[in-house]
Amino acid sequence: MIDHLRKIYGGKRVFLTGHTGFKGSWMLLLLQELGAEVKGLALPPEKEDDLYLKIGGDDLCHSVISDIRFAQRLRTELRQFHPDFVIHMAAQALVLTSYENPVETFRTNVQGTAHLLEALRSAKPPLVAINVTTDKVYENHESLKPYKEDEPLGGYDPYSASKAGSEIVTQSYRRSFFNPKVYDKHQVSLATARSGNVIGGGDYSDNRIIPDLVRAFNDREKLEVRNPEAVRPWQHVLDPLTGYLLLGARMHENPKDFSEAFNFGPDESKPVTVKDLVDIAIDVWGDGTYSTPGNPQPHEAGLLLLDNSKAKTRLGWKPNWDARESIRKTIEWYKNAPGNEREYSQFQIRDYFGVLS
């Protein structure tokens, strides 16, 4: 797989929005491994422990700090770069923040996407563009049946609705300006990529189980596990990111055939609970204690699953690390990476592709 991706991306120009974020930082490392030249556009990193700063992201790309709500700058930066690929990840990505700032969330996630798509219209073709959205774009049918790409879009909270809005704007541009039926006229192929919450080294957000447990282990404190029986579809960040890159590769090879939406969810496997995760983490860390106070919830309602069969059959993608492996690799990162985050992340990328020498 990595040889194929190197052939496609090596020496190519990739315009990446949201490069200072969590997924953007891992994408920068991946693109560097593939030999691509990257221009990023995003807001500055927010916290001093952001992964982007720890990997020295400024050395891995030409970094432009700008707001995608400012259409003019976005258009100029994109046009001047003459990209072969555009990967759109910049977003207000937090559900909680979307309740506090719904209008700004819609402006960034919906209008920002429109600005990017509009910029594509004046960029030099041929171009492959991928808009990264989420599993939350689907109208929640409150069942455990995995969502397929052709199911209705919806979104309850402002974040989810804004990402569904971003999908609808993309679909409209695809039909109106970048229609695959007349590809030869515009030479732009445009897809969306949907995936769920991911785990991976370098996420130091508050109120997330892995950063919380790493902080507790480091401080030698007892971790309070609130929902030990909750099941989540744990997926390592490298799985969907590789999916996006493979989608881009297929679009590059066959630009008329992949201008669609694709899900990049984990395989359905034996459920892994929060308690299982903590047990694996303690095993990898070699230390750590926890308690389960309060009334544990018997099961987690509203677990959202993506049907990944389209990405498997059409793109030849498959998740590489299952839930347990993803958890192990993530905890190994927190144990081994501090102080040499870039090198250790690069090591994990080569491990992921099975090319450790």
Ligand SMILES: NC(=O)c1ccc[n+]([C@@H]2O[C@H](COP(=O)([O-])OP(=O)(O)OC[C@H]3O[C@@H](n4cnc5c(N)ncnc54)[C@H](O)[C@@H]3O)[C@@H](O)[C@H]2O)c1
């Ligand atoms: N992390 C996940 O688990 C997850 C799951 C599903 C989908 N996604 C999607 O993946 C993408 C990246 O998510 P992430 O987890 O890396 O988020 P993040 O919050 O770590 O990073 C967001 C990035 O977007 C940029 N950004 C935010 N507002 C901007 C604006 N107005 N103008 C320019 N840049 C702006 C930030 O500067 C940052 O670079 C987002 O589109 C998100 O919706 C993430």
